[in-house]
Amino acid sequence: MIDGLGVAGWGVGGIEAEATMLGQPMSMVLPGVVGFKLSGKLRSGVTATDLVLTVTQMLRKHGVVGKFVEFYGDGMGELSLADRATIANMSPEYGATMGFFPVDHVTLQYLKLTGRSDETVSMIEAYLRANNMFVDYNEPQHEKVYSSCLYLDLAEVEPCVSGPKRPHDRVPLKEMKSDWHSCLDNKVGFKGFAVPKDAQEKVVKFSFHGQDAELKHGSVVIAAITSCTNTSNPSVMLGAALVAKKACDLGLNVKPWVKTSLAPGSGVVTKYLLQSGLQKYLNEQGFHIVGYGCTTCIGNSGDLDESVSSAISENDIVAAAVLSGNRNFEGRVHPLTRANYLASPPLVVAYALAGTVDIDFEKEPIGVGKDGKNVFFRDIWPSTEEIAEVVQSSVLPDMFKSTYEAITKGNNMWNQLSVPATSLYSWEPSSTYIHEPPYFKDMTMDPPGPNGVKDAYCLLNFGDSITTDHISPAGSIHKDSPAAKYLNERGVDRRDFNSYGSRRGNDEIMARGTFANIRIVNKLLNGEVGPKTIHIPSGEKLSVFDAAMKYKSAGQDTIILAGAEYGSGSSRDWAAKGPMLLGVKAVIAKSFERIHRSNLVGMGIVPLCFKAGEDADSLGLTGHERYTIDLPDNISEIRPGQDVTVRTDTGKSFTCIVRFDTEVELAYFNHGGILPYVIRQLSQQ
Structure with missing residues (x-):
């Protein structure tokens, strides 16, 4: 949202943020910058949301994962600061690291509207002009060189909605009825419900x-x-x-x-x-x-x-x-x-x-x-x-001034919370909301090294666009789920289950909620919808949690196969923490969303990408095979982005790209994840 105000900023994974709070640097690959030129003016009756959904569709189609997007052009003057912030706030949905709007006169007007003094606003303008960071569309503009460019005439934007299952599946309002009937007809998928x-x-x-x-x-x-x-x-x-x-x-x-x-x-x-x-x-x-x-x-x-x-x-x-x-x-x-x-x-x-x-x-x-x-x-x-x-x-x-002045005062409920004055948190064993996680259990001061993946079973086989909501849902806890069983056993009434989002402090519930989305489609089940999988050795159909625990108790590694855009959506750290607790060692996908890939590395899970033009289907992989990933035993022999060989017990082998993007990520992986790395670093200080 702040990018709409000309403040460069982007989201990071919760796991990275935890490490940064403990003094670790943030690493990233220098991104490409995509220019998005806006011209013209929105027609009467067309809203900022219509524009946002149009931009989201265009950028997702263009492919901007891991890139900065900068908006420019004479159409910028037609967008209010709130309009710009709405577009910037959708950057996770279109996949970009950020959607940036440079500071101009519209930005300054917003600062005045929200209670900043004339003196402050004048100082901001003078500073930015002196540093060539202020854009005045009444003056000649220097040509900028972008990695690639998109163009949109605002007059072409029309009323629309997006759905029924993804933010970038835009539907013009005039086509909504026909699109709806197509969705009823189509086979189950992003645009289909297969209603007879x-x-x-x-x-x-x-x-x-x-x-x-x-x-x-x-x-x-x-x-x-x-x-x-x-x-x-x-x-x-x-x-x-x-x-x-x-x-x-x-x-x-x-x-x-x-x-x-x-x-x-x-x-x-x-x-x-x-x-x-x-x-x-x-x-x-x-x-x-x-x-x-x-x-x-x-x-x-x-x-x-x-x-x-x-x-x-x-x-x-x-x-x-x-x-x-x-x-x-x-x-x-x-x-x-x-x-x-x-x-x-x-x-x-x-x-x-x-x-x-x-x-x-x-x-x-x-x-x-x-x-x-x-x-x-x-x-x-x-x-x-x-x-x-x-x-x-x-x-x-x-209105802005009076509201903002009260922000730091909190409210009575917050101010009356009782907080123990102790250095360490006192865990309450009976709590179903906050539970001590096992991330540091049996941890030694010596890093485990880059253990490869040996004879792993496929826990789940997915298609495209598996979101963090599929992996770690935030909504209600289904009455027949493993998480519900856990709560029932502890005397929690169904009406008090609350949501997965409210129970993120309890690893036992969140592990059971991993891949518990009731709309998930696992290819191992031949199109059946629901949070189940096949335990390959026994052939049993089980909940994902129960199958994972069965593999884990037998000491068997597991992996996940996936399509494009794996981990899109919310930057949800539990979408990486949960699979780690289930014993998942690697995810092999066509592509990853930026923050989720980083979170996987942060939890010690290997992210691998199929080679361009390949995926599980084209390679003839069903998910019933066993997989061995040949990683060198010494971390110094692994390079960011290098090729690795994946072998199956059926004799098939294929090459993947290991998605460690920086040397720092290699160090995290060598330690089994970001959290063990940070603890070992702190212990040496």
Whole structure:
């Protein structure tokens, strides 16, 4: 987000961050810089979110993993600071290390808006100009040389959503209905649910708190304006409020079975929604403020009404969620919403009113108004001019100043926490939230060296785009999962299971939650969906955790096979810690997302890439083989990016690239990971 303000910064893995906090340097390969030229101006009715989803699709298609992206061009002046921050904040979704916007007059205007003094802003401008770091688009621009370039005329951006399973699968709004029906037809995949033709028009009638209700494929059951940069952007937040107002004026209401919520990205948002007088219309449509921070986007959506849950589960309905967050990976938002679409806050309100994603907003009415006439999308959609007028009158500098001044004061709940004044943390054995992890168990002061992988079994065989949400879900704990069994055995009621995200301090639960995403597809199961695998020696179908423990107890190494973009999504360190605790020694993939690859190295897991043009399928690998990875016994004989041979017990062998990218990463691997390395370094001081 800070990159939108001209402050260069990027995300790192939690494991790297822990090491840095303990004094270790951060290493990286010098990235290429991709230029992204913007020209023109967004058309009226097109939102910043539409632009963000368009940019995300373009950059993901171009391929920017491990690269910096710098935005430039005369179209920059048409983007507010909030718009830029929204684009920058999506860098994990388009794969870049960062999406950078240089400082210009728009940046300075934002600093003034948010309470910085004229003197401070003048000093910032003078400093940046003196260092040739300020961009003035009214002056001749020096030609910059980029590794590669993309171009976008802002006038070509159109209203859109992204989904149903990935942030970069953009769908123009005018094509949404046809795309939805294609998804119902298509085989199970990123754009498919494989619903039989004769079941696609199924309508399920049920009673919702005494009212007659019905669900069908595409029915919206969750509509969330959820915390992220989108919900700190005045243009889209006030735009959503205007949609709610127009709907109220016309007599439209959100469908009763839709679970609605509003989680602003900042306390300032609440102030300008109240200042505008529009929050009451959001309230009338069910979009009450539920809090600040990660909610629906990370799976903290809570339970659906029991009648809705039953209607979905018992009739195999492909229900939908529409949210204004950044991520919509499978199983992330809610276990029962198989289709999840990212949209601007105004579109979230519109889809909640329609109650379905199976609608052509250009041709079909959203509902019937109080006058008995059909109400269409165009009747409730505010113009850019309407939104700008409300932003101008409602977003005031004092709001930012008063909100920011209170940040360091905390709140009563935080301030009243009891904190023991001890140097060491006192572990509580009975706690199901915080548990002492085994990372340093039996550790010696001598590094173990680069042990190779011998006769390993394949624990899981994946296709493309396995995200960190597939690997280590953050959402609700399924009642039949190994983690649920662990909690049940300790007397925790199901209603108190909470989420995986809330229990990240307990390694026992997180290990059991590794690869527990209910939408995961493992090729060892021939297309079956769910967190299971085959224990190769016995042929048993087991939970991933149980199979891993069976291999581990027998002293057998395991590996994972995967396709492209392995580890995309959130920079979740448990997506590397969990596999390590399961005994995974290596991951062989077509490509890795930047932070996840680094996290794997940090936990002592070898990341290997197939050679260009090759993958498990092209090499005829089924995952039923045993794998030996020939690594030298001495760390000094391993070079970053060198070729290594992988042999199987079937006689097949192939060459991979070992993805240690720096000498520092080799040192980490030699010690069995970053954490043992840091402990050994500290012990010598």
